[in-house]
Amino acid sequence: MKVIREAPLWKMEQECTGKGHGGYGCTALLEIEESDLYLTSTYDFEGDMEQHFTIKCPCCNIETDLSRNDIPDRVIIKLLEGKSKKLKKQQEMR
Numbered sequence: 001m002k003v004i005r006e007a008p009l010w011k012m013e014q015e016c017t018g019k020g021h022g023g024y025g026c027t028a029l030l031e032i033e034e035s036d037l038y039l040t041s042t043y044d045f046e047g048d049m050e051q052h053f054t055i056k057c058p059c060c061n062i063e064t065d066l067s068r069n070d071i072p073d074r075v076i077i078k079l080l081e082g083k084s085k086k087l088k089k090q091q092e093m094r
């Protein structure tokens with residue numbers, strides 16, 4: 001098969017706001033790629049886990065949660081798959 005056009009690299013701009021992590025980001029404007037995102041999770045009052053897509057600002061080292069709506073599904077799926085792969089590896093090592 002011939003690839004006519006590869007999937008374009010996903011990028012977005014995000015201000016460092018510290019959202020979800022205290023809210024005291026340095027307000028730097030960051031260009032984010034797929035590889036800059038990672039998953040963090042919190043638990044609500046009822047103990048339900050909530051997953052967040054998080055970046056860490058290189059200027060102030062404060063984390064900011066992105067809005068899920070800003071991230072395309074394919075990027076989210078990749079992240080979730082990567083996470084379950086890691087879990088599998090840990091289980092195999094036991």
Ligand SMILES: [Zn+2]
Binds near residue numbers: 062
């Ligand atoms: Zn910052």
